[in-house]
Amino acid sequence: MFWSGFATGLALIVAIGSQNAYVLRQGIRREHVLPIVLFCALSDALLIAAGIGGAGMLIQGNAKLLALARYGGALFLASYGLLAARRAWVGGHMNLDARQGATLGRALAACFGFTFLNPHVYLDTVVLLGALANQHGEAGRWVFGAGAATGSVLWFSALGFGARYLAPLFQRDTAWRALDALIALVMGSLAVLLLRG
Helix, strand or coil, rough: CCCHHHHHHHHHHHHHHHHHHHHHHHHHHHHCCCHHHHHHHHHHHHHHHHCCCCCHHHHHCCCCHHHHHHHHHHHHHHHHHHHHHHHHHHCCCCCCCCHHCHHHHHHHHHHHHHHCHHHHHHHHHHHHHHHHHHHHHHHHHHHHHHHHHHHHHHHHHHHHHHHHHHHHHHHHHHHHHHHHHHHHHHHHHHHHHHHHH
């Protein structure tokens, strides 16, 4: 059951999404990587536990909560996408020195938004993983959940700390512009998908 949860958790989070794009960008910049990785992994573990504990059924049955998350998430993603599009358009060399970047508070606030203002995180971790875990009985569901949470820790650690190996590539302005263009495209696409339901 642990490995089933591990594989399922990885399958759901290993995709180009807003949170992953943000972690990748911060990892390349080497800016607050450990706190961001910990925040993402602990948030996933909390949401998985909530789903196993029954919050998934509550979320599915609350149309107002889903609508609020959908529109709020779309607004947040569209705003960040526009900022990324502006960076891609204007260009400019990205300083990889973390001392020149955002404060820890701002970085974690952005990470909070990418995590909790994204309705897909609730559907994937709380509803879907919660439902899959609860098929394994009283004790097995928590083993499944532990596997899913472990997959999350592994993924965010690899993404955040592994991104530093891309840093030489990102000494060039065109690489940052391409990454920001990709981030803008991902954020904009996700915002449109949220609005379309």
